Amino acid sequence: MMFTETPLVRRKLRQERLAKWIFFGMTASMIIPLVLIVGYLVERAWPSLSLSFLVDVPARGMKEGGVWPALVGTIYLVVLSLAVSAPVGVLAAVYLNEYARDNWFNRIINLAVINLAGVPSIVHALFGLGAFVYAARFGYSIISASLTLAIMTLPVIIASTREALASVPRSFREACWNVGATRWQTIKAVVLPNSISGILTGIILQVSRAAGETAPIMFTGAVFFKAVDKGDLFPYGLREQCMALSMHLYTLSTQVPGVKESVPFATAVVLLGSVLVVNATAIILRGYLRSRKKW
Amino acid sequence: MGDGFGGGPASPGVLNPKAEIRKPKEIRKPKEIRKPKAEAASKLGRDMSTPQTDRAVADGFAVRRATRPAWAVLGERALEVLIYLCGISAIVFVLGIFFFVFKEAFPILGNKQFSLSQFLFSEQWHPTSELNKRYGVLAMIAGTFSVTALAMVIAVPFGLGAAIYLSEFCSGRVKETLKVVIELLAAIPSVVWGFIGLTVMSRLIVKYTGAPVGVNVLNGGIILALMSVPIIVSIGEDALKAVPDSYREAGLALGATRWQLVWRVLLPAGKTGLLAAVLLGVGRGVGETMAVLMATGHAVHIPHSPFDSVRTLTANIAAELGEAPANSDHYQVLFLTGVLLFLMTFVVNLAADLIVRGIRRK
Numbered sequence: 001m002m003f004t005e006t007p008l009v010r011r012k013l014r015q016e017r018l019a020k021w022i023f024f025g026m027t028a029s030m031i032i033p034l035v036l037i038v039g040y041l042v043e044r045a046w047p048s049l050s051l052s053f054l055v056d057v058p059a060r061g062m063k064e065g066g067v068w069p070a071l072v073g074t075i076y077l078v079v080l081s082l083a084v085s086a087p088v089g090v091l092a093a094v095y096l097n098e099y100a101r102d103n104w105f106n107r108i109i110n111l112a113v114i115n116l117a118g119v120p121s122i123v124h125a126l127f128g129l130g131a132f133v134y135a136a137r138f139g140y141s142i143i144s145a146s147l148t149l150a151i152m153t154l155p156v157i158i159a160s161t162r163e164a165l166a167s168v169p170r171s172f173r174e175a176c177w178n179v180g181a182t183r184w185q186t187i188k189a190v191v192l193p194n195s196i197s198g199i200l201t202g203i204i205l206q207v208s209r210a211a212g213e214t215a216p217i218m219f220t221g222a223v224f225f226k227a228v229d230k231g232d233l234f235p236y237g238l239r240e241q242c243m244a245l246s247m248h249l250y251t252l253s254t255q256v257p258g259v260k261e262s263v264p265f266a267t268a269v270v271l272l273g274s275v276l277v278v279n280a281t282a283i284i285l286r287g288y289l290r291s292r293k294k295w
Numbered sequence: 296m297g298d299g300f301g302g303g304p305a306s307p308g309v310l311n312p313k314a315e316i317r318k319p320k321e322i323r324k325p326k327e328i329r330k331p332k333a334e335a336a337s338k339l340g341r342d343m344s345t346p347q348t349d350r351a352v353a354d355g356f357a358v359r360r361a362t363r364p365a366w367a368v369l370g371e372r373a374l375e376v377l378i379y380l381c382g383i384s385a386i387v388f389v390l391g392i393f394f395f396v397f398k399e400a401f402p403i404l405g406n407k408q409f410s411l412s413q414f415l416f417s418e419q420w421h422p423t424s425e426l427n428k429r430y431g432v433l434a435m436i437a438g439t440f441s442v443t444a445l446a447m448v449i450a451v452p453f454g455l456g457a458a459i460y461l462s463e464f465c466s467g468r469v470k471e472t473l474k475v476v477i478e479l480l481a482a483i484p485s486v487v488w489g490f491i492g493l494t495v496m497s498r499l500i501v502k503y504t505g506a507p508v509g510v511n512v513l514n515g516g517i518i519l520a521l522m523s524v525p526i527i528v529s530i531g532e533d534a535l536k537a538v539p540d541s542y543r544e545a546g547l548a549l550g551a552t553r554w555q556l557v558w559r560v561l562l563p564a565g566k567t568g569l570l571a572a573v574l575l576g577v578g579r580g581v582g583e584t585m586a587v588l589m590a591t592g593h594a595v596h597i598p599h600s601p602f603d604s605v606r607t608l609t610a611n612i613a614a615e616l617g618e619a620p621a622n623s624d625h626y627q628v629l630f631l632t633g634v635l636l637f638l639m640t641f642v643v644n645l646a647a648d649l650i651v652r653g654i655r656r657k
Contacts (some may be wrong), residue, residue: 012552019554020464026456030524031476037491044494076416088381095382109646112385118575118644119392119637120582121485122609125616126633130395151388158385184371205482212484212553213652214585215609246585248485253490254589268490272483279482283475 011206025119038272045265053266055231062225062226062252063259067267072235073242077217078210080146080238081153086203088150089157094223096158097165098187115271117155124152128220141239145221152216153206160205164198165191199288204282208275214246245271392498394530396637400630402622409624414631420595422625430628432635437597438512438605441579442587445516445581445601446523451573453520453526458572459557462535463529468653474529481525485585492518506602508592513601514592523576530575534568575648582640583586584609608636 042049056066096113100106128148138144168191176186194198214222222244228235236242249271252264303643403409409430417431457477459471497509504513538561546556562569592604593614606614612629619626 012555016552020460020558023456023460023464026453027460027473030453030457030521031473033481036533039497040495041491044356052585088384089382092384095378099378100382102318109383109386112389114648115641115644116385116389116392117581118640119389120584120609120610120640122584123392123396123582123637123640126396126399126612127392129616130399130630131391135395149365151392154388155385157531160624182371184374208482208484212482212486212487214484215613218613246484249486250585250589253493260356264490265494268487272487275482275484275487276479279479283478294608 026252041265041269041272045262045269048175048260048262048266049269054270056188057228057230058225060108062078062256064263067245067248067270068230068232069226070243070245070248070267071270072228073222073226074211074245076142076236076242077146077149077221077244078207080142080211081149082203084099084147085150085154085157085206089154089203090161090199092154093158093161093165094187094191096193097162097226098183113155116151117159118181119152121152121213124148124216125219127151133220138239139239140219141221142236142242143221143238145217145242145244147218148216149213150211153210154211156209157202157206160202161195161199164195164202167198168194186258197286201282201286201289204285205279208278211278212246212271212275214244218247219251224251326375337342338452393634393637395599396633399622400627400634403624403627403631406624406627409628414628418595418597420611422619422628427595428624430624432608432611432632434595434597435606435608435611435632438591439581439607439609441512441598441605442515442519442591442607443577445512446519446580447577449520450524450527450576454524454572455569457524457528458531458535458569459561462532463553463557463561477525477528480521482530483522484555485522486520486585486589488522488586489589490492492586496590504602508602508604510590510592510601511604512591515587515605515607516601517581518590522583522586523579527572527576528577530572531569534565534572537568538564567653571647571650574643574650578640578643578647580608581643582636584613588613608632612636 033129053066054071055068057068059065092113096106096109100109125148128144128151132138132144132147133140136144138147172194173186176190177183181189221241223241224243224247226243227233228242228243245267249264249267252259252267389593402412408428414430414432415436416433417429418434418437419429419431420434421427421429457473461473465473492514493510496514500506500507500511500514501509507512542560543556546560551559587607588610591607592608593606593610594604595606595611596603598605612632615625617630619629
């Protein structure tokens with residue numbers, strides 16, 4: 001039977017094409033402005049962008065110079081916070097995915113993870129101030145700030161690790177149990193090696209989140225300015241305060257009058273660039289490992 | 296995980312470590328059994344080659360038993376306790392957050408000069424005034440809601456539109472690329488969004504609308520919309536993916552166009568999931584701090600138009616906590632604002648979670 005195009009069909013097909021273009025337009029209208037904005041930021045930052053911007057210290061009351069102390073401070077905070085949240089988060093996910101039964105208590109744990117992920121960053125800051133700075137007497141320090149960041153990144157690491165663990169087929173575990181391995185031996189020998197790529201991707205994605213957050217470190221350990229030697233790799237002690245890129249950007253753009261115009265733009269580009277590079281790495285890694293997966 | 300995960304992994308007859316610890320020396324270890332077992336196990340991992348085996352004859356069956364040194368069994372126990380502790384850490388931290396934030400805020404509730412109804416329903420915010428201190432956050436609540444509402448008005452149609460486009464209208468390379476871009480969009484730090492609002496968006500707003508200041512509800516709303524779109528897209532796409540393919544096939548078999556399918560079948564079928572996506576977007580909007588701090592201006596008053604500057608609850612804490620001396624009234628009120636925010640996002644996230652859970656159960 002031949003398909004005949006009645007006016008009704010034609011109208012419907014036109015409608016469909018129209019719908020497709022409208023939805024495409026909606027998608028594009030989120031992405032195109034972003035590309036334009038990033039392009040604009042880079043263009044404005046161009047006069048300051050250079051390798052020496054990265055390793056120079058701020059000069060003339062932060063009006064000129066580079067971002068070295070902030071860059072190192074951000075690395076300190078990210079490394080320390082993930083050193084805490086990655087093991088705790090992975091083990092928590094192991095518990096939730098491999099050990100926990102479906103009872104009311106574990107449902108409450110799930111609820112807690114979800115709500116922890118939804119706690120506003122400024123409330124994390126208040127918590128860090130109350131718990132780490134005052135109650136635990138760490139003072140305004142790198143320790144306080146990174147612990148606050150660790151708690152903020154924890155729920156997302158738990159969620160992504162759980163997803164990775166859940167993607168290992170159950171038959172793998174059963175095969176291992178059937179040769180007499182205990183639960184932990186199975187996790188160590190079968191589950192973790194088979195899900196490590198997903199776990200790592202989740203953790204790397206949190207590197208950029210920890211690097212970008214400002215509010216949680218603002219009142220727990222990050223400062224506007226700290227004198228640091230140019231190119232000094234270990235300028236901070238753990239009980240000291242530090243500068244951080246995100247905080248530096250906030251300071252430059254709102255608190256310091258008369259900054260050379262391109263400096264805050266360059267700081268924003270450095271922060272944005274490093275976050276995007278880290279995330280792109282994680283995404284590429286994930287794609288590569290996914291393509292090698294055999295099940 | 297209710298499907299037998301709770302039970303032991305191996306049947307008790309095969310592996311019973313406790314029995315072995317008691318009398319390891321009585322057991323004879325024939326070598327001909329040990330070797331193949333170790334070889335088979337070594338494929339699974341190095342640690343599997345350690346169990347020694349013995350042969351016990353019971354009821355005519357040869358039973359192989361794996362024995363492990365006591366320290367290994369104890370070590371494993373200890374590790375499992377550690378795993379359990381990490382497992383419950385999320386509860387500890389949520390309670391800890393509420394406890395510590397509330398602890399700092401608590402003294403103000405007993406303060407005679409402070410009343411909770413004034414806190415919630417007054418728009419007078421004069422925390423540093425000498426004579427007439429006023430702690431009313433109504434204006435900030437209005438600020439939070441106006442910015443979040445505007446953001447949702449922009450982000451919900453665009454986010455859901457993009458989710459529909461991703462899940463129904465494109466496939467293969469285009470889809471993968473768009474998903475990656477949206478993931479990158481979600482990764483942009485909020486302080487960079489704030490900076491964009493402060494420098495790029497505010498100039499555009501002044502130029503095209505003629506508003507006297509560029510940092511206002513409109514600016515914050517647009518920035519917040521761009522920030523919450525990725526979360527709406529990804530959760531919304533999941534919700535559409537959860538609609539069974541048989542629905543689509545039935546629709547197509549009836550001769551529906553894709554648009555009819557989306558409008559008549561997928562949206563009604565996936566509406567709870569899409570609602571959850573919107574709620575998570577709202578949660579993000581209410582809790583967002585740095586971007587709204589930088590993009591909305593700093594005026595404490597109830598906005599009358601999108602071109603008014605406002606201050607949100609989060610921005611208020613971020614802006615004033617640094618100046619409030621520890622344990623002063625001002626400081627305690629800011630923590631009380633934190634409790635309020637915590638409860639607000641708690642309710643929103645709980646609602647979203649219940650909706651998502653309801654879908655899964657179906």
